Structure formats: C-alpha cells, structure tokens
Amino acid sequence: MIVVASNLHGNLIALNRLLEEVEKLRDDGKDIKGIYILGVFGYMPYPREVHEAIVGNGIVATRGRIDHLIARWRDLSDEEKEEIPEFERFIAEWNREKLGKEGRSWIRNEVPGFLAEKFGENEFLFTFGSPFDPINGEVLPNQPSTYYEQFLAPLKKYEMLIVGGYEPFVAETSYGKVVCPGVCGFYRKGESPTFALIDTRSLDVSFYEFEFDRGEVERKIKEEKLPEEVIKILHHGL
Numbered sequence: 001m002i003v004v005a006s007n008l009h010g011n012l013i014a015l016n017r018l019l020e021e022v023e024k025l026r027d028d029g030k031d032i033k034g035i036y037i038l039g040v041f042g043y044m045p046y047p048r049e050v051h052e053a054i055v056g057n058g059i060v061a062t063r064g065r066i067d068h069l070i071a072r073w074r075d076l077s078d079e080e081k082e083e084i085p086e087f088e089r090f091i092a093e094w095n096r097e098k099l100g101k102e103g104r105s106w107i108r109n110e111v112p113g114f115l116a117e118k119f120g121e122n123e124f125l126f127t128f129g130s131p132f133d134p135i136n137g138e139v140l141p142n143q144p145s146t147y148y149e150q151f152l153a154p155l156k157k158y159e160m161l162i163v164g165g166y167e168p169f170v171a172e173t174s175y176g177k178v179v180c181p182g183v184c185g186f187y188r189k190g191e192s193p194t195f196a197l198i199d200t201r202s203l204d205v206s207f208y209e210f211e212f213d214r215g216e217v218e219r220k221i222k223e224e225k226l227p228e229e230v231i232k233i234l235h236h237g238l
Contacts, residue, residue, distance in 0.1 A: 039064025188237030
C-alpha cells in the first residue's frame with residue numbers, strides 16, 4: 001500500500017498531521033510502504049521545514065507548478081519572469097529565499113516533473129498535472145470515461161495514473177484508473193484536506209480526511225509578513 005497526497009503548498013503543519021494519520025493506519029494493520037506527494041511548495045509559510053521533513057521521512061515527491069518555477073527561476077529571462085502573474089512571482093522568489101541553496105538544489109535536481117513506479121506487476125504514473133503536461137496540465141473531476149481514456153490510452157502499460165488536484169476522485173476506464181488524492185495543504189470551500197490510500201496489488205483506493213491547526217499556520221503567515229491573500233487561500237482555497 002501507498003499513501004498519496006497533492007498540493008501540500010509548503011504547509012508543515014498539514015504534513016505533520018498527514019504523517020500522524022499514516023502512523024495510525026499502520027497501527028491499524030495497513031502495510032504502507034511509501035508516501036508520495038505531488039506538488040511540494042507554494043503559498044504556505046514553511047518551505048525550508050517541509051523540505052527537511054520530506055527528506056527526513058523518505059517521502060517521494062514530484063514537482064507542482066510553483067516547484068517548477070523555483071527550480072527554473074535562475075534560467076528564466078527577465079522578460080519570462082515579467083510574464084508570470086505578480087503574486088506567483090512573489091511566491092516563487094520568497095520560496096527560493098527561504099529554501100536556501102540546499103533546498104533549491106533539491107527541488108531542481110532531485111524532484112522530477114513526473115515519476116513512473118512499478119509495484120509487483122502493476123505500473124503507476126505519478127504527475128502533478130496531466131501526463132502530457134506534467135506541470136501546467138490538469139485532469140478534471142466528474143468527467144465522462146472517454147475524457148479519462150484520452151490520458152490512459154497512449155499509456156497502456158500503466159494500470160494507474162495518479163494526478164494532483166483539489167477534489168479527490170477515482171475514474172475507471174477500460175485501460176486503468178485515474179486517481180486524484182485531493183488537496184492536503186489548505187482547506188477548500190469548507191472541505192477538509194484529504195489524501196488517498198492505494199492498494200498497489202488490488203488497485204483499491206480509499207480517501208481519508210484529516211484536520212490541521214489553521215490558527216497556527218495563520219500566525220506563521222503573519223509572522224512572515226506574507227500577503228493577506230495567503231490567509232484567504234489557507235481557509236478557503238484557490
């Protein structure tokens with residue numbers, strides 16, 4: 001079994017609660033072999049601490065949109081940076097500063113845009129976006145099966161495609177399953193953060209809600225003097 005979460009957005013408090021929930025599942029007899037996070041950094045105020053926690057706990061990560069900006073920042077021209085929305089540009093630069101040289105090197109050199117893994121006879125593809133645009137692409141919830149088949153049909157060797165997103169879902173197709181674990185780094189429209197527990201043999205998927213202390217995160221946001229918009233994202237999502 002594996003646990004998968006997405007859209008952590010640099011939220012250490014959420015990550016610690018997620019790890020606590022994983023330990024509870026293990027205590028209940030779930031044989032969880034690994035934890036995967038799709039999209040590491042973003043709007044929440046703990047980038048350095050999240051980097052240390054992910055490395056320290058052996059968590060596997062793939063890049064999200066902000067991660068990719070952080071990784072590529074030094075290679076972007078001034079003109080390319082100017083084309084990025086002002087808020088995202090600020091967030092990318094702030095994360096880079098807080099991560100320091102070691103954290104920037106990690107996201108640039110050790111965190112891929114997508115990841116293929118084999119568990120026994122089953123092969124999984126992990127990507128924050130779509131398999132055809134791992135960073136900026138999107139796989140939507142609540143679509144007809146033909147919509148999901150367009151992603152899996154060219155990838156016939158994969159039994160499961162796991163993508164990042166805000167709403168948890170499982171889509172069944174004749175080729176395999178598409179799974180989104182939902183958002184774990186902030187609350188969205190009053191809904192609790194979620195993660196997915198996936199049986200890598202049977203391909204069964206279960207979703208779990210959890211809670212974290214938003215007040216503590218909000219205090220840290222104010223301490224770091226981040227924009228008011230970040231507090232709105234924490235409580236209400238994007």
